[in-house]
Amino acid sequence: MRVIKPQRVSILQRVFELKQERFLALGLTAYVPLDAPELPLPEIAMWQEVAKQLGKDAALDEGLPKPRGEVLVFGKAFSAGGQPRPAFRARVQVGPIDKVVYVVGKRRWERGVPTDPEPLTELALGWDKAFGGPGFAANPLGTGFAPTEENGKKIHALPQLEDPKRLVKSPNDRPPPAAFGPLDPTWPGRMDKAGTYDAAWLENDFPGLARDLDPEYFMAAPPDQRLPGFFQGDEPIALEHLHPEQAALTSRVTALAARCFLTRAAGDVPLEEVATRLDTVVLLPNVARMIAIFRGVARVEEDDAHDVKCLLAALERRGAPRPKEHYQAIFSQRLDKKKGALVAFRDRDLLPEPDPGAPALPDEKIGDMEDLLQREGVLERRSHERARRELEKARLSLRALGIDPDEKGVPRELPPPEAPPRLDDLPDYVERVESEAARIEAEAKAKQEEALAVARQELAEHGLNLDEIIERSKSEQGGPPRFRVDEHIARMRETAEAGRELGAPLEQLEAQLDDPAFLARLRKLEEAQLVAYRLTAHHLPPAAIPDAETRRDLRGRVEAALASGARAVMTGWDLTGADLR
Incomplete structure (x- = not known):
């Protein structure tokens, strides 16, 4: 998808x-x-x-x-001004929903009486701070349902989040837990709406949801944080003691x-x-x-x-x-x-x-792209400043030589650098740059065509065809390397022999022909050129097809080599265009 x-x-x-x-x-x-x-x-x-x-x-x-x-509300509650207080209230009001939870410092039961709450400045609004605990199905994460062991002693703590309408007044009280977060889907308040998962469900509806599922099962918030319908937008919001610096938010x-x-x-x-x-x-x-x-x-x-x-x-x-x-x-x-x-x-x-x-x-900020564009903008500004200094030096140098830079068309200043585009403007920016590049390319192509037309006319006056020359030049660019070490050495020997016959021996050339290391380097050069060609041939123009006579000669050479049984002789041959069918 x-x-x-x-x-x-x-x-x-x-x-x-x-x-x-x-x-x-x-x-x-x-x-x-x-x-x-x-x-x-x-x-x-x-x-x-x-x-x-x-x-x-x-x-x-x-x-x-x-x-x-x-x-749903996540986070912490904070006392006003960050001052330690034994208790304060946290309030959430969204449209018709208006809920208050008391936030109380740590307490415990001693002889059936709660101790004074320890002053606090903030408290996480999790269900672990509301009434409940192991064995209390409505909130097994909570505090206050039963004594717990702490530092080797049994203590019976009280919840730190309480419903002001159902305060805990005795160790035997069982008030509904009060918090602002989502209810676990396995807790009774939700699980009893999940429907019936029995043999009939297994037979007809597995792995789907039960047919008798109550849609209220999908509601995660406590019942007092639900609307009768859906949000329409613009419902007023008021929050108290839920921000570290502002006691009230609207x-x-x-x-x-x-x-x-x-x-x-x-x-x-x-x-x-x-x-x-x-x-x-x-x-x-x-x-x-x-x-x-x-x-x-x-x-x-x-x-x-x-x-x-x-x-x-x-x-x-x-x-x-x-x-x-x-x-x-x-x-x-x-x-x-x-x-x-x-x-x-x-x-x-x-x-x-x-x-x-x-x-x-x-x-x-959206990711790292904005940072990248800004960094590129800094580099562009630095480059622009260097160019400005170089321009200033150039104008001063011309004046030192008695030349007016303005008469020579040297600009007084550079145009200001273009600000890097915002991410949202990037498509328009690229389209504008591509359009400008296409315009410049079209102008360059028009000038090239104009120059070719002039050259074509001048060559025609001398009986030459420019298009044929261009095509021949292109065809000569393709194909394998034309350097053949055996042919090159043969030409070197012919040149050396001609020098001796004329009474002017070419000593350096003679020395090279007698040097096995030099000849080995020539063969490595030929091999390296062929390797490079094989790696890049697909980027080069196609090889020129030889004329009919050359193709016949190639076929004849191959047939002769095969007839003699000396197939290895063909290693390295250029058979471009040869008809070997």
């Missing part, structure tokens, strides 16, 4: 089976700051922060479609909307839209961030959704949808074999227009 999306969207995928039908659940994420909830940030930044805020054992999302909206649910399309390996619909709804808001208040998850579901045939050929995801402003034709055009551009990889950098095609007043944020 190919995925087309901006670098500010993640896609969570999960295939599930229900009533012998397969479905692909798609979660499109938007990671936004609380102070600018319409500004999506890079998914790289999201996953880096998720790893820090959720820890190694937690999952951002289970990837299943939810029947209504819910809010925001609103992002008003972004998600669009999702797919194509199938077999089908007549070129681009099929998958409707999405905002079913999950994940708050990371410690870093003032929010993750909105828009969910869509599509029927599929394969258990790995292999029948889905391509996915396209985008974000829009709520109430300002782009036409389907826009996404069809983007789809075609991204799949273009020539320019698709480059156009993939242009996120603006799949994102809403940014708010001009939106603040620049430190995690706006």
